[in-house]
Amino acid sequence: MMLRRRCGLLDFLTYFLSTACAVIFVLVCTILYGTRTQHPHLPAVVQGVLPAGRCLCEYSATFACDTCLDCAAAPPISGNATSDADDWVFSYRRDGSNYGLREDQCEAAFPGLFEDIARAKKHRQTKPNVSEQELSSFELTKGMVRAMIFNGELYILDTFLVDNVNREKAVSALATLHRALVSAPDHGSVPNIEFVFTVEDLPAQPQKPLWVLARRANDDDLWLIPDFGFWSWDMEQLGALSEVAAEAIQRESVEPWDQKQEKLVWRGKLNFAPKLRRALLDAARGKSWSDVGQVRWGDPDFKAHFVGPVDQCNYMFIAHAEGRSYSGSLKYRQLCRSVVVSHKLQWIQHHHYLMKSDGPNQNFVEVERDFSDLAAAMDDLITHPEKAKRIADNNVQVFRERYLTGAAEACYWRALFKAWKEVSFEPVLYNGVEAGEKHARAQKRGVRYETFMLYEPLRQMDFPASAKMAASSSS
CATH class of the missing domain: 1.20.5 (Single alpha-helices involved in coiled-coils or other helix-helix interfaces)
Known part of the structure; x- marks a missing residue:
């Protein structure tokens, strides 16, 4: 039994x-x-078990700026004031590509731009200053670069870049940083600093004092930098951000607001954020105002479905959805005189603090993360065309004509240098010697940016190990 x-x-x-x-x-x-799968339709049972990925479905960032966002959202003034005048005001046509604005001009021109720098500095001030030992306490992972500014010059100390795409992103980030450095009106005032940044979408070590492209609201230790696309991006119909902006202006000079298609456009890859992006497709499917679809990079008819950043300007409404983390496409959408319709964002970029979803200075339309209220939002915009036009105009005035300019980017970098210096250590240019002694060339740390840019791609990807291998092979 x-x-x-x-x-x-x-x-x-x-x-x-x-x-x-x-x-x-x-x-x-x-x-x-x-x-x-890239199939546009999924059975309900499959959609029900899809994970949210790295986003928290009911969590999003809420911005409460301490500076004057209403003033920041005011249109740029095209006055004749000179930079020497006490009443200097920012002019897009005159100053948009001026990388050498003084600190006081940066503050006057771009209120609200430096919010995340102030937040990061305030958080770090609750801890000991960043030390050399702290930066050296963690290994560089994919997409990371360790660099230093010393006596106004940029040095590359260490890199870990795993492929050519990784390398292009890092080189672009270094290029924008270097441009802000060499254009500083008071070159001698640029502080000596040492730092580590990553060009990966997802910061692998969010508890470390890293410079990153995007962060979540609870990633207090991270410091935001402009993404690599502000320099340029080697993709069809992209190029330099200022080039895309100029093409958008040219396109809209011959196809103004009243000639745009009264539709919502979006193109993207579903598997970057399947649950989120499929919700957008489902909410827009079959609607008269919808031109929402996916792109499949490998399809033979890819070009027939692709809508480039400037082509999006042909539409009155442009949808935005985050990807693996943030989506770098947002800045291109903000270059159009169109209404950007975005779900509540979880990932924060350095210029997101200037996004306003209500009030007279509203510059985009915000919907729920599951796009459940997308249809209602679109019906409201189409029913009230004057409201849609005002939001589109505000979008241009705030972003294309101010906060996405080269001038704003350079101002942001220099403000970051200054704030980082206040909470970090004094770097050294030479290893293993005391100040004042004679320095042998072999003891110098890293390599100047100008020299690094001459290296072959493989050498740039794993420096200084690649430099040691190159030296041994040539001897």
């Missing part, structure tokens, strides 16, 4: 484990299918 009971228990456990394994296997396969 006892033997029969034991056999029955074993049979039950075997059946239970087999069933559990089968259920888990089916669930995993379902999730893999849902996250990797």
